Amino acid sequence: MGGTEGEDGAVSAVGAPLLEVRRVSKRFPGVRALHEVDCVLGAGEILAVLGENGAGKSTLMKILAGVQSADSGKLFLDGAVVEMDSVQAALSHGIALIHQELNLANNLDVGANIFLGREPARMGWIDSRAIRREAQRYLDLVGLAVDPGTIVGDLTVGRQQMVEIAKALSVDARVLIMDEPTSSLSAREAEQLFKVIKGLRARGVSVIYISHRLGEVKELADRVVVLRDGENAGELLREEITHERMVKMMVGRDLTHFYSHEPRAAGDVLLEARRLRTPVHPGHEISLQIRAGEVVGLAGLVGAGRTELLATLFGVTPAVGGIVEVDGQEVVMKNPIDAIRVGVALIPEDRKQQGLLLEMAVSENLSMASLKRDRRGYGFLNREREREICGEMIDKLKIKTPSARQTARFLSGGNQQKVVLGKWLALEPRVLLMDEPTRGIDVGAKQEIYALVEELAREGVGILFVSSEMEEVLGMSDRVLVMHEGELRGELLREELSERAVMDLATGGTATDAA
Amino acid sequence: MKKILGILGLLVFIYLATWLFSDLLTGRDSFLKGYTQMNLLRRTSLFAIISIGVAFVIISGGIDLSIGSVICLIGVGFPWLLSTFDWPAWVALPVVLVVGGVIGIWHGFLVTKVRLQPFVVTLCGLLIYRGLTRGITADQKQGFGTGDHDGLKWLASGELLHLPVPFWILLIVAVAAGVFLNRTIYGRYLLAVGNNEEAAKLSGIDTGRVVMVAYVICSFLAGLGGVLFVLDQGSAQPTSMGNFYELYAIAAAVLGGCSLRGGQGTIVGVVIGAAVMQVLRQSIILIDWISPNIEFAFIGMVILAGVTADEIVRRVAARRRLAS
Numbered sequence: 001m002g003g004t005e006g007e008d009g010a011v012s013a014v015g016a017p018l019l020e021v022r023r024v025s026k027r028f029p030g031v032r033a034l035h036e037v038d039c040v041l042g043a044g045e046i047l048a049v050l051g052e053n054g055a056g057k058s059t060l061m062k063i064l065a066g067v068q069s070a071d072s073g074k075l076f077l078d079g080a081v082v083e084m085d086s087v088q089a090a091l092s093h094g095i096a097l098i099h100q101e102l103n104l105a106n107n108l109d110v111g112a113n114i115f116l117g118r119e120p121a122r123m124g125w126i127d128s129r130a131i132r133r134e135a136q137r138y139l140d141l142v143g144l145a146v147d148p149g150t151i152v153g154d155l156t157v158g159r160q161q162m163v164e165i166a167k168a169l170s171v172d173a174r175v176l177i178m179d180e181p182t183s184s185l186s187a188r189e190a191e192q193l194f195k196v197i198k199g200l201r202a203r204g205v206s207v208i209y210i211s212h213r214l215g216e217v218k219e220l221a222d223r224v225v226v227l228r229d230g231e232n233a234g235e236l237l238r239e240e241i242t243h244e245r246m247v248k249m250m251v252g253r254d255l256t257h258f259y260s261h262e263p264r265a266a267g268d269v270l271l272e273a274r275r276l277r278t279p280v281h282p283g284h285e286i287s288l289q290i291r292a293g294e295v296v297g298l299a300g301l302v303g304a305g306r307t308e309l310l311a312t313l314f315g316v317t318p319a320v321g322g323i324v325e326v327d328g329q330e331v332v333m334k335n336p337i338d339a340i341r342v343g344v345a346l347i348p349e350d351r352k353q354q355g356l357l358l359e360m361a362v363s364e365n366l367s368m369a370s371l372k373r374d375r376r377g378y379g380f381l382n383r384e385r386e387r388e389i390c391g392e393m394i395d396k397l398k399i400k401t402p403s404a405r406q407t408a409r410f411l412s413g414g415n416q417q418k419v420v421l422g423k424w425l426a427l428e429p430r431v432l433l434m435d436e437p438t439r440g441i442d443v444g445a446k447q448e449i450y451a452l453v454e455e456l457a458r459e460g461v462g463i464l465f466v467s468s469e470m471e472e473v474l475g476m477s478d479r480v481l482v483m484h485e486g487e488l489r490g491e492l493l494r495e496e497l498s499e500r501a502v503m504d505l506a507t508g509g510t511a512t513d514a515a
Numbered sequence: 516m517k518k519i520l521g522i523l524g525l526l527v528f529i530y531l532a533t534w535l536f537s538d539l540l541t542g543r544d545s546f547l548k549g550y551t552q553m554n555l556l557r558r559t560s561l562f563a564i565i566s567i568g569v570a571f572v573i574i575s576g577g578i579d580l581s582i583g584s585v586i587c588l589i590g591v592g593f594p595w596l597l598s599t600f601d602w603p604a605w606v607a608l609p610v611v612l613v614v615g616g617v618i619g620i621w622h623g624f625l626v627t628k629v630r631l632q633p634f635v636v637t638l639c640g641l642l643i644y645r646g647l648t649r650g651i652t653a654d655q656k657q658g659f660g661t662g663d664h665d666g667l668k669w670l671a672s673g674e675l676l677h678l679p680v681p682f683w684i685l686l687i688v689a690v691a692a693g694v695f696l697n698r699t700i701y702g703r704y705l706l707a708v709g710n711n712e713e714a715a716k717l718s719g720i721d722t723g724r725v726v727m728v729a730y731v732i733c734s735f736l737a738g739l740g741g742v743l744f745v746l747d748q749g750s751a752q753p754t755s756m757g758n759f760y761e762l763y764a765i766a767a768a769v770l771g772g773c774s775l776r777g778g779q780g781t782i783v784g785v786v787i788g789a790a791v792m793q794v795l796r797q798s799i800i801l802i803d804w805i806s807p808n809i810e811f812a813f814i815g816m817v818i819l820a821g822v823t824a825d826e827i828v829r830r831v832a833a834r835r836r837l838a839s
Contacts, residue, residue: 316717340719354717357710359778368707368718373698379699423718 009476018206019064019095019175024073026059033059034230036073041175044204046197048196048211048221052250052442056230057210061177064208065097066090094174098438100183106153111135113152114167138166142196165196169205176200177208182216182438187468187506194220206292212442213469214243228252250443259450259475262458266478267292269328270462271344271431273313276322280308281486285322288481288488289464290431295453297477298466300506306466307349310433313464314346315339326431340369343430347420347437349466355420356408363390363404365419367494370426381419393422398448414445421452432456434465438472440447450476470499484508516825518772521828522787525821526771527795537801545801553679555797557672560681561743566767567692568736570785571616573768574696575729576709576777577626577633581618581640582737582764586757588644589741591657594751598660604667608742615738616731618644623727641761649753658750671746681743685786688736693782705729709777732759766818767792791821 021039024128025032034056036123041047051057064075066084075082077093084090091096104113111131112119120130135148144162152160166178178197182190197207197220210219217224224236228247234249270292275285286309290296298306311317313324315333323330326342333339336346348354357365367374367386374385390404397418401411408419419435424432437453438446453476457463467473473480480492482505489505537546545551548738565582572579589611596607618640625636659668673680704725707715716722740760745751771788773780795814799805805813 044800335721336717337719337721346717348714348717353711354713357707359710360706364703368703368715368720371703372719375700379701380767381698381700381703399687403614 010443017041018045018077020076020079021060022074022076024060024063024070024075026056026063026068026071032230034063034070036225037230037232039225039232041206041208043174043206044201046201046207046209046220048209048217048224048229050210050214050217050224050246050250051227051233052444054234055227055250055442057227058179059230060227061097061208061210063178064090064175065177067093067097074076083334091171091173094172095177096168096171096175097172098161098168098179098181100180102157102160102164104152104160104163105452107151109149109151109162110139110146110155111148113163114138114148114170116167134170135166138170139163141169141216142166143192143199153377156186156189158185158192161185161189161193163195165200167197169200172206175206175208177210179210180212180440181209182211182213187503188301190216205437212440212446214246215469215471217241217246218243218402226250247443259472261475262454264293264457264478266294267460270326271313271464272325272328274323274325276309276312276324277320278305278308278312278486279317279320282320283304284487286488287322288464290464292430292460292462293457295457295463295465295476297473297480298464299470299473299480299502300489302468303485304506306482306483307435309483310346310435310464310466313339313431314344340427343428345369345424345427345429345432347417347424347432347434349439350434351413351416351420355423356416358409359407361405362394362399362401362408362411362419363387365408366390366393366404366422366426369423373427389426393426396425397422397452398490412442412445414441414448417441417445417449421449425456429461431462431464434463436466436468438467438469446472470502473502474499482506518825519781519784519787521825522771522784522791522821526787526791529798529817533794533798533801536804537798538754538815539648541803546797551797551801553674555793557681557747558796559790559793560679560685561671561740561747562760562763562767562793563685563786564743565737565740566680566686566764566771566785566789567688567763567782568733568740569761570768570771570773570780570782571692571696571705571729572733573765573773573775574614574705574709574780575726576712577726577729578765578775579622579637579640579730579737580634580734580761580765581622581637581644582733582740582761583751583757583759584641584644584648584761585615585618585734585737586741586744586760587751587753588618588648589751590745590756591648591652591751593742594657594659594745595652597664598658604664604784608667611742612735612738615741616735618738619731619734620727622734626730627723627726645753648756654753656750656752657745660678664746667764668746668749671743676743684739684743688739689782689786692732696780696782701725701728709779711778734764750818763792764789766814770818770821 001338017040019041021037022037024034025036026034044430059068064084065072066087066089069085075084082093105116114135115131120127132148135474141144142162142165144159144166146155152163181193185193188440200207209220218241221241222238224241224246226233228250236245269289270290271290274287277285300306308317312319315335315338318334324333326344329515331338331342352358363386367389370389374382376382394401394404397420399422400415404461408416411419438449453463474497478494480497480502482489482502484506492501534546535558538544569579571581590617593611596602597604611735613708622636622640625631627635670680675683691730696705704715704720707720708722708725741757768780768785769775770791771784795817797815799810
């Protein structure tokens with residue numbers, strides 16, 4: 001190896017296998033989740049496991065962590081066969097899985113969470129002194145400067161993640177499996193996490209890292225294993241890791257035009273905010289314009305006020321000052337109904353909590369926003385029109401579902417996101433606000449969503465999208481607005497766009513500093 | 516659909532079991548005889564009407580514990596207005612029904628605007644309306660006195676086309692409720708709000724108004740139920756009128772497939788659920804070895820067994836579905 005990561009004492013994996021997966025297969029009725037998958041993990045190695053949604057990553061991780069058991073194949077730890085038939089068994093072998101949705105008790109403090117279920121006790125009473133002392137030790141290990149008595153719910157997601165890692169370390173984990181750990185972290189928190197992960201590697205802990213963000217995989221991974229359709233699709237060593245190679249392995253074909261940006265002439269101003277003040281950051285006045293056929297990126301760190309700005313533009317949290325104009329007419333947006341009336345739509349950040357009716361049918365989700373427009377007299381449903389719209393959207397967005405009557409919960413993340421999009425496209429919005437439209441969905445679905453955004457822009461829709469993925473911001477936008485702590489810090493035209501320029505503004509610099 | 520078949524199966528099972536133990540094994544003719552069956556149908560209809568009401572609130576994601584007390588207020592207040600103040604029935608009837616609706620608006624206001632929890636709002640309602648009724652009537656039993664109210668009483672105890680009149684009233688209520696829930700955008704909105712209020716709001720639905728409508732329907736139907744119950748019984752005691760009826764109604768709704776998490780439920784299921792409750796009560800009366808003293812325990816255990824079986828079936832189905 002002898003790569004560039006020398007400062008952290010990176011150890012080459014090959015040669016000292018800690019964990020070995022041999023010909024592991026797993027079937028569910030009707031689907032082959034894993035087929036004779038091989039995988040090796042060295043001591044003190046950071047291994048990234050990549051693949052589209054449904055490629056088998058999660059199943060493999062669940063098998064390693066004892067959540068599910070394999071149908072066939074063997075697991076070796078230090079060269080000896082091991083059975084991972086329960087989470088307890090996996091933990092006793094030192095394998096811990098940190099779920100994407102963290103498993104912390106938000107109402108308890110940090111120390112209690114770290115020792116949940118195995119509290120040190122004296123004569124049957126919880127020894128809170130010991131908890132404090134021991135918790136502090138593990139918090140120091142991950143470099144988290146919070147008091148063990150802090151309630152976990154009061155911490156940021158990034159810090160909660162650190163608590164999870166501290167918890168894993170407290171059971172002497174030798175293998176840490178992390179499933180999309182950065183999906184809800186700010187850039188700064190992610191940086192801190194990477195530092196901790198590299199620190200763990202230096203101490204000989206192995207990390208299996210799952211992420212859809214190829215940039216961070218490139219930064220972190222010693223090796224990449226790619227799964228496709230439940231089989232090994234290939235492997236890349238540190239010096240071989242490039243964006244193109246990873247994508248190609250994942251989808252099994254070249255993606256020549258990942259972002260298909262074509263220059264367009266922007267049309268009339270559709271939406272304009274003047275001196276707008278959101279209730280979350282009332283001290284800052286925000287002015288912006290969205291023109292027809294324009295894709296505007298809204299960049300910034302997590303907590304910069306981007307989501308809050310979209311919420312105000314959509315009437316969810318009404319403005320405390322300033323005005324919004326659509327087509328030159330002032331619009332008072334007191335709730336989403338006001339925004340929808342003038343053709344503004346919002347794809348929210350959290351599709352399960354805010355976007356979907358999970359227990360309702362795909363068709364009912366798709367028609368939810370347009371029901372009212374299409375209703376018959378006296379509020380009766382227009383079922384024919386509803387069927388038409390659903391068919392149209394399922395075709396147009398290539399939503400993979402067994403039928404329109406399928407419950408939305410059972411769709412994959414990418415297809416769920418397409419359903420949320422379809423709900424609004426059925427209403428033919430003129431301004432589309434999108435908050436992290438590709439979070440947690442696989443590469444294929446991402447590309448389809450990018451293509452769709454392009455198509456909408458060509459049709460004259462004005463699009464304002466928030467994204468924490470730099471590549472996406474750079475690839476999709478005609479223009480980027482950058483926010484920093486509630487303030488609109490600057491604007492970058494496509495020709496001025498660079499990662500550095502965006503980051504400078506996002507961290508509080510100015511456009512001129514960047515130039 | 517599957518859910519309705521499940522609850523229908525339970526109804527048939529309990530019906531046949533009651534027939535077996537009360538008639539077949541004892542050689543009597545008490546359950547299947549016309550009078551019993553007519554009575555069963557009448558009581559099922561009365562309880563189904565209030566169960567449909569609470570089903571709307573449960574589908575919206577809320578709960579209404581005040582139904583029994585609303586039945587008491589309306590059921591006692593109606594004859595009180597007729598006999599004490601000599602109001603004509605054609606004035607008193609619309610007035611008490613409107614009072615039911617207004618109670619619903621009040622609940623809806625507290626839940627959607629003041630943002631109190633439905634459980635708390637309607638628990639207080641349960642206490643307030645009963646106390647109010649006992650206060651204004653000085654705890655005196657209210658009847659229809661000597662006045663000629665045969666026409667009114669026909670609504671509850673009469674027959675039309677050889678079936679109890681309340682059955683026809685239920686039919687109208689159930690069809691209207693079913694059309695509202697399944698064929699109008701408002702019904703769809705109600706399911707959406709119960710399923711995920713935030714997503715519904717972000718889809719442009721006026722969620723507050725939808726929830727409000729659910730409470731109005733619930734209290735209005737409880738009021739209608741109160742009128743029919745008192746007409747059926749001839750008089751009403753402020754202390755006992757409608758006691759525990761909210762629990763019968765909620766149990767029927769839950770048995771009928773309404774999830775207390777909201778967003779799910781069918782009118783047909785709720786009606787069948789109400790029927791299950793009434794057949795169970797009938798079986799306690801007719802089957803010798805079930806002591807009337809354990810009525811609540813018996814009903815509780817049968818419902819628990821029913822929903823447990825349902826949950827297990829659903830989990831197995833979900834597992835199969837996830838795996839495929």
